Amino acid sequence: MNKQFRVVDLAYMAVCAALIAVCAWITVPAAVPFTLQTFAVFCVLGLLGGKRGTVAILVYILLGAVGLPVFSGFNGGIGALLGTTGGYIIGFIFIGLIYWAAEKLFGTKLAVRIAAMVIGLLVCYVFGTAWFMLVYARRSGAIALGTALGWCVLPFIVPDLVKMALAVLLSDRLRKFLH
Numbered sequence: 001m002n003k004q005f006r007v008v009d010l011a012y013m014a015v016c017a018a019l020i021a022v023c024a025w026i027t028v029p030a031a032v033p034f035t036l037q038t039f040a041v042f043c044v045l046g047l048l049g050g051k052r053g054t055v056a057i058l059v060y061i062l063l064g065a066v067g068l069p070v071f072s073g074f075n076g077g078i079g080a081l082l083g084t085t086g087g088y089i090i091g092f093i094f095i096g097l098i099y100w101a102a103e104k105l106f107g108t109k110l111a112v113r114i115a116a117m118v119i120g121l122l123v124c125y126v127f128g129t130a131w132f133m134l135v136y137a138r139r140s141g142a143i144a145l146g147t148a149l150g151w152c153v154l155p156f157i158v159p160d161l162v163k164m165a166l167a168v169l170l171s172d173r174l175r176k177f178l179h
Helices: 007-025 037-065 077-081 086-106 109-142 144-154 154-177
Strands: none
Touching: 007 037, 007 154, 037 077, 037 109, 037 154, 077 086, 077 154, 086 109, 109 144, 144 154
16 A cells, blocks of 8 residues: 555645635634634545545644744744644644544544544643643733633634534535545
């Protein structure tokens, strides 16, 4: 089995990394901004699968890390990743890795894909919130877990589940057009 990516795979991953960036720019400002990034992450995984989707997510994060303004609010650079919301961006990698592992272990049935996305999102919330609390404490003083969850997780649960459902529906319909 060939373990290298084909040129078409690289093109799909590049387009999907760009899709995540465009969706990051669609934002409603808040302590943790409301964006369409999670929608794009779920779409990318649904379209490309775990391996190629995770690579596309990594490409997106690396583009931002080197300074391209691909993050919410047209931000980029290591400073954006090391900021209070950087843990949620890095958490996208966990969503991809969990999705990839679930595909490898349990296949690509709809229930497996949805469960992987939900578990990945929960891990992203945990990692991102821990990161938020650590960075916030260094900058402004300690913050209670309940406060951090109230700012960073609770307002996002329903919108993220809606974005996940829409991404699954859309990616299922579009995947048949990818070769």
